[in-house]
Each structure stands twice: as structure tokens, then as C-alpha cells.
Amino acid sequence: MEASNATVTAPPSSSATIPLVTLNDLLWLLYLYPVRWLGIFLPRWLLYGLGKLSNPILQFQFRRSKARAAVWIAQACHTTPEHARRVAGQSLSNTMFRRLDALLLLRPSSSKMLCCTAIDGLQHLEEAIARGKGVILLTGHFCANPVALRYLAAQGRSALSVLNQNPANRARGRFGKRFLQPRAVQLQKLANPDQVFVQDPDSALNVMRRLRANGLVFLQIDGRGGTAKVIEQVFLGVPWRIRSGIFEIVRLLDCAVVPTLCLGRSNGFRIRFDPMLPVARAASRETFVSANLPAFFSVVEKQIIEHPEEWRLWNRS
């Protein structure tokens, strides 16, 4: 992962034919309507029980994607094919439980349902806040992020999340893209209102406002590039296109960067803050990216290699 390999480019356009409805769309339809309404009144143990029951069906349905993911996991995490297959299965399962947890977060009493078993390295966060220039919580797309963010907000440490409103998903059909995706975004916004989307023209200014107020901003660096400027980089052994915005935010606003890792489910999760990343200063965007990209990426790569089953590799492999 050499910094010199990084280049900022515009993304290519996609012209692939997309089917009207896919299986993925039907699962989302099921989730957004009947399951969502069940989630309002069913106790967590029952909701999780339904999740466990449907897990074998999901595992069977996505067996081909799982097999493809396993090959990549084995290579990226330097593990055996057998272990990689188990990780792929666990990741799929955790992704489903993450969706169920999102329904629990819609409840007015959700804060009481969040069971945080440990917060490690809080002193690193305090130290970063003491700098007075805002803090970016740097991480990857881990399943426990939404519950951890909600918990932190309930503890008075609200963090502004920056999300992609329209993430690439080859399994989604035209119906899913036009009808279900906007509703999924609405649901996500209800579960955690403290978020902005990279597609909003105001998003960078919202981030600036939060950091200027010495607040927290939660950034997942491993998101695939969209319509914005992206950096092409090898990440976990494969070519990756990420948005370059985070580097510009850190360069211009001189905020602290604290690697953050959230693991588990709503009935037992933990949060870890690591020491602040040393940031090399540079006048230009390109120099800054070259100087800091390896450190930013390697910290998230390490998180993923340590806990691949907790990472949302599902739509990314």
C-alpha cells in the first residue's frame, strides 16, 4: 500500500443493464414493511430469534456471493479457505442482525436497550478533544457502528456520521434503486438523525461546523467512491476507490483523528478508541494525501483483519 500509488481521479460511468426487480429488492421490501412493523413491538429476544431462524435461508440464498467473498477474505486476511468461509458466513449473519438492531433503534426507549460492555481508550478521545479543533473518529464499515453511535449520543458524545445516500449495490434492481433505497435512507435517518450524506451540497460545511465546535465526526474511510473525486489505492490486497474528502477536511481544519472500533450487537457491544494518529502537515492536497494515506488506511486495514466477521464486506467483495 504505497502512497505513491494513490491518484485522484474522476469515477467511470456505469452503463450496465439493471433488472427491474431482484431478490435483494424483495428482501428489502420484506424488511422495510412487515419486519419493520414487527420490530416496533416484538421484544429483542424474539426479533433475534426470528433472525436466527431466517439465517440458514439467507446463508443458502447468498452461497455464491459467500464463496466469492471467502476467496477474497482468505487472501486479504491471510487465513485458510475454511476459516474464510466461516468468516463470510458470520459476516452475512452479523449484517442481518445489524438490520434488526436498526429497527430497535427506532423505538423511543432504544437507549435503554443498548448494552455497552466496554469502552476502551476513552483517554485517547479526551486527549483529542482537548486539542480544541474537533475530532474525526476514523473507522471502517463495521456492523456495530450504528448502535455504538447511538450509545455515544446518549452519553452526551454525539458524533456526526457522514454516509453515502446511494451506495453501489449490484444486487439491487431498478425497483430497489428508485423505491426502496430512498425509504431505507429515511429509516436510517430516523434511527440516527445526526448524519449527513456525501451527496448533500451542505455536507462538508456541516462537518466543518461540527469540527469548529470541537465536536465529533464519524467517518468510515473504506466506502467506495461515488460521484466525487476518488483516490485509487490498493486496500486489503484489492484495488479500491475511496473518496478523498477526509484528507482535505483534516488538512484544512487541522482536526484530530482517532481510530475507533465498534464491535458486537445491541445486546452486547464494545467501543475502542486508539491513540490519535500523527498527521503530517502539507500545503497541497496531493502532498497531504501521499503523506497520510498509508497511516489512515493501515489502521482500518488492521481493524478489518482483526475482526473480518464484524466488517460489512457483504456488498464490498
Add this chain to the structure above:
Amino acid sequence: MEQLLTNSGFRPRETVDRIRRVFIDSLHLNLREEDLHYEDKLDESVGLDSVAVLDFVTALEKEFQITFEPEMLTIDLVRDLKELTAYVDERVARSVPDGRQ
């Protein structure tokens, strides 16, 4: 009014020109000031990369030695060149007595 402003050291015309210059420089646009359609170009740049507006605002702060108030960090203000000019002038005027915000 303009005469009064000029006499007191504030030149709205100059402010607009400087803002347009900062805009071109900070976004690395390859065009002349007279060819700049500010709002169209801003929308185009922000549409491609929302962080572009951050480059522009921080460059404005550096150029005019001001700090934007948090509540004024909105795309609506930045998009409206007339309002932006008035705001920058106001911030510069406020910073004059003690030399800083």
C-alpha cells in the same frame, strides 16, 4: 453609499473581485475572471466534490483574515455572491477595530 464605504476603507467592488479570484484559485479553475459564472461553477464543483466548498471557504477566511460564524456556514450563503460579499464585508468591518475577530 459606495463613496462612504470607500472612504471608510471598505470597497464592495474590490471584495467581489477578490472573492471571485479566491474562488478560481482555490478550486483550481482554468478560466479568466470575466468568464466565470459563479453560481453555475460553484454548483458544478460542489456536485463533483462537496469538499470543494470547504477549500473555498477556508481560502476566503485566509484571504480576508476572518472567521465564518458557525451558523453562517451554509451553502445558501456561499452560493449567493451578493450575500456572501455583504457578509465578508461585515466580518472584515467587525475585525478592523481590534485587528482580528
